[in-house]
Amino acid sequence: MEHTKHIWRAAFLLIAVLTFVIVGRHFLVPKSFGQAGYYRYDALFEHMDKEPRHGAPDACADCHDDIAAAKASGKHAPVQCEVCHDVLSSHIKDGDKFADMRINRNWELCAYCHQRLVGRPALIAQVDIREHLELASGQAIPAEACVQCHDKDAIHHP
């Protein structure tokens, strides 16, 4: 026992460290954690306080029923309006239009689904964008390359 002083000191140090960790954890765990499940309960209310930015899937059809009907019969039916158009809250406030709807016409958005990928199901039309545009090597893809030919009618009623 006489020559084990250092081992006892190490053991006490270890206990002190573990105690510090356990006590420290107590302060680090958010107050509402575990109140209604294994998550921070307050996070729910923080999210509920936020203004919704997106509309419900059918919200656009309230005013644009003609486009919605055309789109529903087309190949883009499962793609929500707000994928290519901006979020509803940038266009409508309290049921009224307050600004024009912005549209993303960049080729990169189209490429997200239509760039050829080996693992992508064949029923989605796919092209190698550069090949499809017959671009020379080093030539940049024009920002709105796709919509020059595939206009909005083709997109809504393809």
Added chain:
Amino acid sequence: MHAQSLNFLFPNDVHIMWSLMIVLYPYITGLVAGAFIVGSLYHVFGRTELKPVSRLAMVASLSFLLVATLPLLAHLGHPERALNIVITPHFTSAMSAFGMIYAMYLILVVLEIWLLFRKEIIELAQRSTGLKRAILKMVALGVYDISEEARRADHRVVKVLAALGIPAACILHGYVGFMFGSVKANAFWSTPLMPIIFLFSAVTSGIAMIIILYETLSAVNGRKISGDCLQSLAGYLWLFATVTVTLEILEIVSLSYAQDEEWLIVGPLIRDKIAFSFIGIQMVFGSLIPFILLGIVVTLKRYLTAGMRNVITFIAALILLIQVFSMRWNVVIGGQIFSKSGIGFRENYIPELGTREGVAAALCIFLIPFLIMGAFNRLLPLAVEDGDAKAGSH
């Protein structure tokens, strides 16, 4: 119907989510576990011929352990949230086990290294002055007792810690293999054999790394390499590499022989997509060549000079380090380049050079343990001192 379900079918498996960093992570933790097992062969199982590498192995294990989390942090989109999994671990999540396993293992290794180097720490403290002396005295916990009795007590505790460390090291790396083996949607990963393969390849890489470090350290310090030590390490390396490769082959042979539907995608994956890294590097270059080289060292030792044995063992160890890395690569990347629905493959993954998860960052992370070992060696010599080495089996 088809169109309705499109959003749920893609793009779930056309991207490589687990990048080079996730290849590096099991590689580094494997070195941690493997190096520890080498140290334990001496401390627990009394393989006295391994005394010259016993300290080196423990410090190597700690050095790799200290950087083991860096690849994960580099991979995370929000590394600042990393501690959440440690503060509020959910026991149904395998990943949450990491914090506890890592912490337990870190405590064991630090305590063991402290006891192994206590005498040197105290001697250094007595030679030093000022702040350095104060720090070293604090590290020694204020006790300068290096009597025979105190050293015997140290050895007893080291033995217990090393014995506890063996299951801890096995859990640490078995858990990494479990992370992959438990992904049941992935035909290439989902096998209960995965943790075992990971564990054995971890020990292989650990022994190989210790051989490389020992030979390099001896050359740098101008010390003689202990023949018995290297011969024994070469024997263990041969044994573990053979078991590892056998398990790796058995896994593929089972899949191929059973001809289940997974083989429809795993077969072309191995034959076409990862043929170079799997058949070429992992199996032929990485396994067959070291098997022959180490076989020569183990079975024909009478005919080899010490120099030849050292060189052959060094080369075999280096190739096996590449083999284990290619195994991690093939599992992590290979398991992601085919569609989980078996529909086909994506393009091959080529890591970027300069990005956060790129080759340069991976190399920097991998370099850090060697810098830690170098710094440690300057302060407290990793080689066992001459007196002790002579008492071993020179």
